Amino acid sequence: MLRVAVIGSGPSGVYTAQSLVEQEIVPDIEVYVLDRLPCPYGLVRYGVAPDHEKIKSLQNNLRTVLEHPRVRFVGNVEAGAPGLGVEELREIFDAVVFCVGAATDRHLGIPGEDLPGSHPATDFVAWYSAHPDAAATRFALTARSAVVIGVGNVAVDVARMLSRAAAELAATDMPQGPLGALADSRVEDVWMVGRRGPSQAKFTTKELRELGSLPGTEVLVRPEELALDPAYRDPAGLPAVARRNVEVLRGWAERPNGGGAPVGRRRRIHLRFFLRPVEMLGDAGGVRAVRFERTAPDGSGGVTGTGRFEEIEGQLVLRSVGYRGTPQPGLPFDEATGTVPHTAGRVLAEGAPLPGVYVAGWIKRGPTGVIGTNRPCAKETAQSLLADAATLAGRATAGDPVAALARAGQRPVLWPGWLAIEAAEAEWGQGLGRGTVKLPDWAGLLAAAQAADTSR
Ligand SMILES: Cc1cc2nc3c(=O)[nH]c(=O)nc-3n(C[C@H](O)[C@H](O)[C@H](O)COP(=O)(O)OP(=O)(O)OC[C@H]3O[C@@H](n4cnc5c(N)ncnc54)[C@H](O)[C@@H]3O)c2cc1C
Incomplete structure (x- = not known):
């Protein structure tokens, strides 16, 4: 069993999860897609302009991946928060892929x-x-x-x-x-x-x-x-x-x-x-x-x-x-490019690969390209991780990841919680005589998520 955490549920995170589960080299794999927000899809939800409905609808493709039986979305979890640094993540997961984007100006x-x-x-x-x-x-x-x-x-x-x-x-x-x-x-x-x-x-x-x-x-x-x-x-x-x-x-x-x-x-x-x-x-x-x-x-x-x-x-x-990545606690960072140094997605610390730690997407290659550019980028990282699988599998010791994340002080919002947010946004929009309308604050999102049975 190989248990992988993908940090970030934007395009690169979801494409990484997809590449990890749609392969036959390591069939016994579980991918947990973590995001600091209770909502998935990164900049597809929070960057692509609202009047670009066709591009926005890419969320439906990303959703299919997050609903894959070997993939689990875990929102409202912030990597790098106190008690959840790279070391702690490595106790919960055999491998960690940072797909945290680069959305600072x-x-x-x-x-x-x-x-x-x-x-x-x-x-x-x-x-x-x-x-x-x-x-x-x-x-x-x-x-x-x-x-x-x-x-x-x-x-x-x-x-x-x-x-x-x-x-x-x-x-x-x-x-x-x-x-x-x-x-x-x-x-x-x-x-x-x-x-x-x-x-x-x-x-x-x-x-x-x-x-x-x-x-x-x-x-x-x-x-x-x-x-x-x-x-x-x-x-x-x-x-x-x-x-x-x-x-x-x-x-x-x-x-x-x-x-x-x-x-x-x-x-x-x-x-x-x-x-x-x-x-x-x-x-x-x-x-x-x-x-x-x-x-x-x-x-x-x-x-x-x-x-x-x-x-x-x-x-x-x-x-x-232009956009720029921000340093991630516990990860090396190249100030000149605003990215994490890597070779084919394997994070490099002082020139040597940091075992079990990877990057994909904007934090790997900088804020360039369209959504589709993240797909081959994520695939390259997934291939590196799968090639390392034999040295990684079974290293995590913390037991059930969601329970371990909760012990680390996080309050995970799982897929049913996100579905409840979606339902609340549809309902709110209907009340306003519009289609779905986004909830704009943390309190509203978390209250909607709590309405779901998140124990599933
Ligand atoms: C304003 C804007 C509009 C765009 N419009 C288009 C467009 O119309 N068409 C197009 O093809 N491309 C567009 N792009 C580019 C596209 O959005 C990017 O290529 C893509 O989103 C990059 O994917 P990513 O997964 O690397 O990063 P993101 O999409 O930024 O995803 C990163 C995710 O990581 C999460 N995260 C960050 N830090 C942490 C942490 N510490 N712990 C847990 N989670 C964390 C974030 O919440 C986020 O969900 C646009 C970009 C911007 C900025």
Whole structure:
């Protein structure tokens, strides 16, 4: 018998569990998928935007794995909490795979970054996704102009959410608070700003194109700014995604009113490039603008400052300049990459594998790629673990894992508890005349979970 703990029930954790049970090398295996939240699915539940229903529905695929007879979901258990370090986990499980993600924001490191009204995009995403850690967060959306710093898919997500009308989101599982705030939103202009050129933007074409189809929203680009990018003028040598992005932007630039005054539209999204944020301007009352330095291509794929500056008005600033992993107690950590050092998923401590300890997903390879990228990543880790199985099996001494986790001070929410949360969210939504609506705080989630018979 090989008893494995997978820490984290996001895509990488669930794909790791799947790879571990869908194999014949080690048939006698049990996988416990632990999460600090009482709810599974990681960023698929708490990151993917609510209006992306198709991607959200991946939760159904992940659910099938968590319902596998050899897999057990154990929510509300935090690895690294007092009494549940790597050593203690190794007493309960023969092997431990950390799939804890990398959802902390990176900092810009510029003056004024922490003025009221300037937030990491992670906070905004957590708020509209009803992450229970963000239960106290409020975005009043009284700003007339919002600046989104960054040109990746998360920046596109937050720009789109700021531009959607509440009626378009009522059918999603978005909680009531953010839906009400969007209904009352005074935002008219959303500026999405990148420090490099359009051919270097990280967004994918489908997400970019979607901005152009938002009802009531005009997308504005500046042809002369796009043309500063040599690859914009001649995109033939670009990778496919960048080339398609450039084509979409070119289409917007060539529209008769591209760059001109919007007609009959409620909101405008301005896509700006070659602008590097240098300071947030404002006072204790809040941010009022972002000061940017105009950049120019440096001829070797980067950009260089030009000494010319521009201010963009914004009473709300969302910084979306990348994610980063956080150190896990008891695990080595590479500060430069924000990941745990490993070889093929085996955690390395001072260059040697730490027996029985593995990583997969964003904490292994950094916050890049789409959900599907986690599948081969998880498979590689599972294969390493299975190859080590003979040296690991039967090492854990603590007996029944769920009882041992409870003895370690945790209050596990098992699968029936999660099903009870789902039922409560469906019921709550129905009462509001909507579909399923997420419960936005810890108390509500745990109360709903307790309604289930968690002894099964
Ligand atoms: C805002 C946002 C939107 C995105 N939208 C899309 C999209 O539309 N399409 C797409 O393909 N990809 C999207 N992605 C990328 C995708 O979400 C990631 O590729 C994927 O979630 C990474 O999987 P993961 O399992 O490594 O991490 P996560 O999904 O972050 O899962 C980590 C899990 O570990 C748990 N955890 C953390 N610490 C502990 C601990 N100490 N103890 C126990 N549990 C712990 C967390 O609660 C979480 O459930 C998006 C990412 C973000 C940030």
